[in-house]
Amino acid sequence: MTTSTAPLTLDVSRTPAVPFLRLVRVEWRKMTDTRGGFWLLLITGILVLLTLLGVSLVGLLSDMGSTEIGFEDLYLQVMLIPVSLLVPVFAITIVSSEWGQRTNMVTFALEPSRLKVLLAKLVVAVLMAFATLVVAAICAAIANVVVAAGQDYSPSWSVDGQKLFVSVVVQVLAFVTAFGLAMCIISTPAAIAVYYIITLILPLIAYSILYFAFGWFRDVIPWLDFSYAATPFMSEFWPNGDPTTVDGLAWARLASATFLWLVVPLGVGLSRILRAEIK
Numbered sequence: 611m612t613t614s615t616a617p618l619t620l621d622v623s624r625t626p627a628v629p630f631l632r633l634v635r636v637e638w639r640k641m642t643d644t645r646g647g648f649w650l651l652l653i654t655g656i657l658v659l660l661t662l663l664g665v666s667l668v669g670l671l672s673d674m675g676s677t678e679i680g681f682e683d684l685y686l687q688v689m690l691i692p693v694s695l696l697v698p699v700f701a702i703t704i705v706s707s708e709w710g711q712r713t714n715m716v717t718f719a720l721e722p723s724r725l726k727v728l729l730a731k732l733v734v735a736v737l738m739a740f741a742t743l744v745v746a747a748i749c750a751a752i753a754n755v756v757v758a759a760g761q762d763y764s765p766s767w768s769v770d771g772q773k774l775f776v777s778v779v780v781q782v783l784a785f786v787t788a789f790g791l792a793m794c795i796i797s798t799p800a801a802i803a804v805y806y807i808i809t810l811i812l813p814l815i816a817y818s819i820l821y822f823a824f825g826w827f828r829d830v831i832p833w834l835d836f837s838y839a840a841t842p843f844m845s846e847f848w849p850n851g852d853p854t855t856v857d858g859l860a861w862a863r864l865a866s867a868t869f870l871w872l873v874v875p876l877g878v879g880l881s882r883i884l885r886a887e888i889k
Contacts, residue, residue, distance in 0.1 A: 628721050633730035641704045641734055650699060657692040662749045665689075669757030679757055680766030685750035686777055686844070693742040694781060695810075698788040701735040702801045705792035705883075715888050724884055732789060739785040743778060772856075776843040783836065784809065787871050793879020796886070808871070813837050821849060832863040839867040 641647055665688055669679060705728075708714040721727050758765035788805050795801040813835055820827045821838075828850070832838045842854035843864070854860075 628726075630726065630730060633721065633727060634733050637704060637727075637730045637734045638737070640707070641700050641738070644707075646703060646707075647700065650696060650703075654693065654696045657696065658689070658745065658749055661689065661692050662753055665753045666756040666760075669753070670760035678761070678763055678766060679754070680768060681750055681754045682766075682769045682773065684753050684757075685747055685769070686773060689746040689750040689753070690743075690777065690781065693746050694784060697738065697742045698784050698805065699802055700738050701785045701788040702792040702805060703798055704731050704734060705789060705879075706796055706798040706801055709796045709886075718888055725880075728793070728880065728883060732786070735785045735789045736782055739782045740778075743781055773844055776840055780836070780840055780844075783868065783872055787836075787875060790872065790875025790879050793883050794875055796882070809837075818849070832860075833866045834870060836864075836867040836871055839863040 642651065665684065708717055717727060718724060754765045754767070787809075788801070791805050791808075792798075792801045795804060817831055817835060817838070821831060828848070832841070839860075841848060842856050842860040846854055848854055
C-alpha cells in the first residue's frame with residue numbers, strides 16, 4: 611500500500627518587501643565597512659591631509675606679494691583633486707565586487723529585484739560624491755584660514771555660484787560614470803583601468819597633444835570629453851588661451867559629453883546586469 615503526500619510549498623506572497631532605505635544602508639556598509647574600503651578611505655584621507663599640509667606650508671613660507679588665495683581657489687583647484695582621483699573607485703567596487711567575490715547570488719536571493727538593488731547602489735555612489743565635496747570644502751576652509759593668517763590678510767570666502775554648481779555636477783558625474791563603467795565591465799581591475807584611462811590619461815596626454823596639434827580637434831573634443839565641455843563653466847579661457855563663452859553651444863556640448871559618458875554606460879550596464887546569469 612502506497613500513500614502520496616502533497617509537496618511542501620513555501621508561501622512568501624505575504625512576506626513584506628525589503629525597504630529601499632534598508633538597501634541603501636546595506637550598500638553603504640558594503641562600500642565602506644570592508645578591508646578594501648577601509649584602506650581606500652585611509653589612503654584618500656592621508657592624501658587629503660598631505661595636500662592640506664602642503665598648501666598651508668606653501669602659503670605660510672612663500673612670498674605671494676599682492677596675490678591672495680581665497681576659498682574658491684583652494685576648493686576648486688586644490689582640495690578637490692586628491693578626492694576626485696581615488697574616491698570614485700568606491701562607485702566601481704560597489705558594483706563589481708558583487709560579481710568578483712560572487713556575493714551577487716546572496717544579494718539577489720534576498721532581494722530579487724535587480725533594478726532596486728542597482729538603484730540603491732547608485733544612491734550610495736551619489737551620497738559618497740556629496741560627502742567628498744563636504745570633506746574638500748572643510749579642508750579648503752582650514753587652508754584658507756591658515757594661509758590668510760600666515761600672510762597677514764583677511765581670508766576671502768567669496769565663491770562663484772556657477773563654478774560651485776558645475777564643480778558639484780562634475781564630481782557627481784564622475785561617480786556616476788565610474789558606476790556605469792563598472793556595470794558594463796563587471797570587473798574591478800578592468801573597470802578601474804578604463805576609468806582612469808578615460809578621465810586622466812586621455813584628457814591629460816592624448817587629448818592635449820591633439821588639441822594643440824590640430825585646429826579641427828579643438829572644435830570636436832568639447833563634444834566628446836566632459837572636462838573640455840565643462841571648461842567654459844569653470845574657466846575664462848580655453849587651454850590655448852582663447853576666451854570661453856557660456857552660450858547655447860556650450861550647453862549643447864555639455865549635454866553631448868554627458869550623454870556619451872553618463873547615459874550610454876548606464877544604459878548598456880543596466881541591460882547587462884539585468885540579463886547576466888547569476889552563478
